Amino acid sequence: MHGLPKQIRINTTDPTRHGIKTNSMEQYYNGTVKTLQMTSTETRAKATGVAIIIGIMIGSGIFVSPKFVLENTGSVGMMVVAWALCGLVATLGSLCYCELGTSIQKSGGELVYFREAFGSLPAFLVSWTIILVLKPSSIAIISMAFASYAYLPFMAPGTPEPTTTIKLIAAGCIILLTIVNCVSTQFAAKSQVVFMVMKLTAIAVVVLLGAYHAFSGHTKNFQDLFKGTSTNLGKLAHAFYSGLWAFDGWNQLNYCTGELKNPHVNLPRAALIALPLVTICYILINMAYLCILSPAEIISSEAVAVTFADKVNHPIIMALIPILVSCSCFGAANSSIFTNAKVVCAAVKQGHMPLFLGAVNKRLQMPIYAVASPSFIGLLLLIPSNLGSLISCFSFVAWGLYGGAFLSLLVFRWKFPTQRQPYRVWTVVPVFMLLISIYLIISPFASKPKESAFALGYIFTGVPFYFVFASKK
Numbered sequence: 001m002h003g004l005p006k007q008i009r010i011n012t013t014d015p016t017r018h019g020i021k022t023n024s025m026e027q028y029y030n031g032t033v034k035t036l037q038m039t040s041t042e043t044r045a046k047a048t049g050v051a052i053i054i055g056i057m058i059g060s061g062i063f064v065s066p067k068f069v070l071e072n073t074g075s076v077g078m079m080v081v082a083w084a085l086c087g088l089v090a091t092l093g094s095l096c097y098c099e100l101g102t103s104i105q106k107s108g109g110e111l112v113y114f115r116e117a118f119g120s121l122p123a124f125l126v127s128w129t130i131i132l133v134l135k136p137s138s139i140a141i142i143s144m145a146f147a148s149y150a151y152l153p154f155m156a157p158g159t160p161e162p163t164t165t166i167k168l169i170a171a172g173c174i175i176l177l178t179i180v181n182c183v184s185t186q187f188a189a190k191s192q193v194v195f196m197v198m199k200l201t202a203i204a205v206v207v208l209l210g211a212y213h214a215f216s217g218h219t220k221n222f223q224d225l226f227k228g229t230s231t232n233l234g235k236l237a238h239a240f241y242s243g244l245w246a247f248d249g250w251n252q253l254n255y256c257t258g259e260l261k262n263p264h265v266n267l268p269r270a271a272l273i274a275l276p277l278v279t280i281c282y283i284l285i286n287m288a289y290l291c292i293l294s295p296a297e298i299i300s301s302e303a304v305a306v307t308f309a310d311k312v313n314h315p316i317i318m319a320l321i322p323i324l325v326s327c328s329c330f331g332a333a334n335s336s337i338f339t340n341a342k343v344v345c346a347a348v349k350q351g352h353m354p355l356f357l358g359a360v361n362k363r364l365q366m367p368i369y370a371v372a373s374p375s376f377i378g379l380l381l382l383i384p385s386n387l388g389s390l391i392s393c394f395s396f397v398a399w400g401l402y403g404g405a406f407l408s409l410l411v412f413r414w415k416f417p418t419q420r421q422p423y424r425v426w427t428v429v430p431v432f433m434l435l436i437s438i439y440l441i442i443s444p445f446a447s448k449p450k451e452s453a454f455a456l457g458y459i460f461t462g463v464p465f466y467f468v469f470a471s472k473k
Contacts, residue, residue, distance in 0.1 A: 016472055023101060047463075054274050057090075058199065059332040061246030061471060063325050064145045064303050065285050068388055072239035073300045076290060077225030080283060082236075087279025088241035090250040093433050094271040096406055097251055103420040105410070109251075110405050111468070113352065117408035121463070124470050126404075127352035128462035129397055133455070136377035137338050137394040141245075143170035143378070144387050146329035148303045153322040161302045167382045173330065174382075177337045178375040182361075182368045195331020201444045202324035203285060206305065209312060210288020221290040234447025237440055241395030250275065251335035337375055344370035351470055393455050398443055400459070403437025406430045455467045 073079045110130075115123035124358075147169035152161065180187060203270045230236060240396045241294065250271075265283055289298055292311050301307040308322035345367060348358035412419075444452045 004208060014122060015343050015366050028188040037059075042208035044049070045312060054278060056245055057249040057274075058203070059249075059301055060142045060145045060329040062203070062282055063149070063303075064141070064387065064391070065242040065330065065360055066289060066304050067298055067301060069239050069286075070295055072230060072242065073227050073234075074228045074230035076221060076295060079239075079286065080225075082239050082243050083283050083286060084246055084279060086240060086358055087275060087282070089240075089433070089436055090244065090247040090279075091271065091275040093406075093428050094250040095268055095399060096409055096430050096433055097423045098264075098268045098271060100405065100409055102267065102383055110401055111346065113405050113408040117411040118404070119232075120470075121466055123350070124466045125274045125350050125459060127347040127350060127464050129211060129296050129401060129459050130343055131347055131374060131456060132354065132377060132462075133397045134394060135336070135340065135374040136381055137379035137390050137397075138248075139172070139333060139375060140381040141387060141390045141394060142333040142336055143173045144306065144327055144382070144390070146170065146173050146301075146326055147325040148387075149306060149322055149329055152306045152342070153318070154305045163386075166336055170382055171379055174201040174375050174378055176336070177330075178372050181334070181337050181364050181366060182366050182371050191331070191334065192423060195334065198324045199328035199331065202305070202321060203281065203322070205317070205321060206308065207281075207288050208316070209283050209308075210284070210291040213291040214287075215277065216413055218291050221294060222287075232233070232447065233443045234445070238392055238442035238447065241399075241439060241444075243282075243390050243393055244399075245395055247278065248277075248398075251405075268425075337371070340372075340374045341370040354469075369455060381454060389451060391450060392444065392451060396441065396452055397459065399437050399440040400456075403434055406434040406437060407460060410434070 069082055070076070070079045073082050104112060104116065106130050111123050111126045114126045128247070146164060147166045150159070151166060151169055155161070197289065230239075289304060289308055291303070292308055293301070297307060297311070298304050303322075303325075305325045309318045312318070344353060345351040345358045348355065348370070357373060358367055359369060361368045
């Protein structure tokens with residue numbers, strides 16, 4: 001995720017100024033934040049499904065996740081297997097979402113699927129989870145990655161990472177980007193082009209350097225590949241969490257239907273091309289790291305690309321890679337904050353969030369509370385958390401959401417067995433993905449029961465809020 005920008009269009013008409021009473025959330029939403037569109041018509045005409053998918057997924061994750069995947073799998077061979085399986089899971093999951101997106105022609109993603117399949121309370125918990133857990137934790141994770149890559153080049157070798165300083169830099173990143181997105185969405189959108197170029201350049205530099213060292217005979221880390229492989233199911237689940245974080249965005253493929261002709265045909269094809277390409281790219285990057293760094297060096301590194309550049313020991317590389325990667329993470333954080341308004345205003349429209357969050361500031365012509373609220377929660381998450389725990393919390397909650405979406409697909413097939421689908425995935429795929437989701441939800445309790453229980457409890461604290469504030473609406 002963390003790739004392509006979304007342009008926010010605001011209708012600043014306030015119906016109350018013209019004597020119109022707004023008795024419903026629908027009226028209020030249509031009068032304040034009317035449409036949030038993906039990109040301009042010109043950009044849509046030029047984009048292809050493959051480019052869109054790759055742009056959404058490749059972001060900060062590949063510079064953050066390798067350490068945690070290797071640490072939890074225990075061996076180089078199992079690490080490669082984990083990355084390949086993460087790519088397979090993301091591909092199969094995206095095909096399920098392709099069926100949901102082409103069959104249910106309504107905006108809202110998981111919120112709509114849960115409402116149609118399970119009712120209003122589960123739909124409310126989806127909004128609650130996305131706004132209060134997933135969006136803030138995503139912002140916090142990417143900002144901490146930026147802070148690490150921005151600060152570590154200035155540290156003396158062997159010096160432990162200053163946690164407080166890193167969190168302060170991350171907080172500054174969140175505050176700055178939130179202000180920018182409140183003041184000028186055009187500047188925020190245009191800057192994404194620069195960040196995209198830097199991201200792809202960083203990936204190319206790492207892969208090419210790794211290939212050069214591999215052809216020079218630096219392959220000792222690829223001997224005895226599966227020695228030390230972990231058999232702890234909880235740790236393996238956390239390895240998958242970290243790997244799947246790098247693929248985050250596969251679940252948004254159904255939002256790309258407007259970019260393609262005949263989406264029920266071309267969207268699955270685009271997914272089947274793009275996701276294997278991303279998987280290969282990720283495996284190559286990890287192999288490039290291992291051509292220069294030992295597994296122990298990767299696991300002990302706070303910013304693996306910086307450690308990679310230091311080991312290359314070339315002044316240009318040592319300066320270039322930290323700049324490129326930190327700018328890539330900064331752009332990913334900008335992209336995540338850029339979409340805050342869409343997420344929050346959609347919840348306001350459904351009556352799941354307070355009315356004032358969707359209100360448009362008359363001077364800035366932006367729903368500043370919608371932009372700022374997930375960022376504020378992200379700031380709070382920085383205080384008690386580290387990068388690994390944030391990724392685990394994000395992934396645990398996210399896979400509960402994805403599992404519900406896969407289950408909703410099976411529910412729709414059971415409810416409407418004769419309905420003709422524009423695109424239909426093989427039935428075993430959503431069943432398999434549901435089982436994977438159950439594993440990724442249950443297994444973490446074995447290794448991190450307190451964190452998992454806290455995340456689960458945090459979600460269900462939304463239930464009383466639903467009955468107090470949203471059920472009657």
